[in-house]
Amino acid sequence: MSLFDLEQAAKIAGLYGAEVLYDEPMKAHTTFRIGGTCEMMIKINCEALLRELIVCCRSNGIPYYIVGRGSNILVSDKGLKGIVLLIGADFAAAHISGEVIECQAGASLGAVCSLALENSLSGLEFAYGIPGTVGGAVYMNAGAYGGEMSDVIISCRCIDKNGEIKTFTRxxxxxxxxxxxxxRGGYCITSVSMKLEKGNPSAIKERMDTLMSRRKAKQPLEYPSAGSTFKRPSGDYAARLIEESRLKGVSVGDAQVSEKHSGFIINKGDASFDDVCRLIEQVKEKVYSDSGIMLECEVLIME
Ligand SMILES: Cc1cc2nc3c(=O)[nH]c(=O)nc-3n(C[C@H](O)[C@H](O)[C@H](O)COP(=O)(O)OP(=O)(O)OC[C@H]3O[C@@H](n4cnc5c(N)ncnc54)[C@H](O)[C@@H]3O)c2cc1C
Incomplete structure (x- = not known):
């Protein structure tokens, strides 16, 4: 990959009036507050731009990374070679038609939940407090408190690796x-349609407030993290196993198994990528040797 290739991508972004940043620190774009610089970041503002950039990257062998709110990723301190396609605030329109919310992938879950509430629509309460974009949430099938994105999605538009636009029904x-x-297939989600149902606005608000209070009481929201570090193993809870292995509060550098919620690894100040990776390995090894259960990471590594 040469500078010329990157400049070609920057030129395309310029044609669409999209913002281009060079040597942008990824720690400013992840909730873990960890990550070196990326060579180039382009703030996506429409589907056509995203499609052209994916085609440009693939035909020139430029590595690219799709990033939403960065709330489920751990980025290497060495940074990212190539282009980060940031799907966030510049690609975040949302509108309601009857009981259907249609939004661009960069819309934040918080904003979409508030829009649902304003329109007395129920079904997304579970997602209030998940700090991601709608695109990232569909990609991960994010969920909480008995609900998940699969309960509300009707369809998605996305771009495949060859730059073809596809629509998937649920x-x-x-x-x-x-x-x-x-x-699994490396698709980039561009827009999402969700079907909610008419509800009582005070009941919707009450449920959202209750779930937010539970989060504040149980989760270490005062520290940077990427949420639950590990997936829930079948029939058990990662946090329970971690506590049983006496790993609560264990640290590597500034990375720590949260004392408030053992399922979270937090950044106590200046944790490095390696600190977190070493702590993840330590937790996995000890839990495996104590329980025979191999924890699997929910947080996705980007390097
Ligand atoms: C405090 C805290 C609490 C959390 N609570 C929960 C919870 O209750 N439930 C839960 O499920 N998760 C939770 N999370 C994790 C995270 O918020 C979700 O997984 C969220 O859906 C990720 O969205 P994002 O936009 O931040 O994605 P990112 O972290 O930016 O990306 C995650 C992955 O999705 C891909 N991606 C992002 N956008 C797109 C797109 N448009 N098209 C294709 N791929 C894309 C990225 O390439 C990456 O592989 C929590 C995180 C934090 C920090």
Missing amino acids: DKMELGYRTSVFL
């Missing part, structure tokens, strides 16, 4: 526990 999305066809 039955084709292979949505499972923190997985989807988009994750």
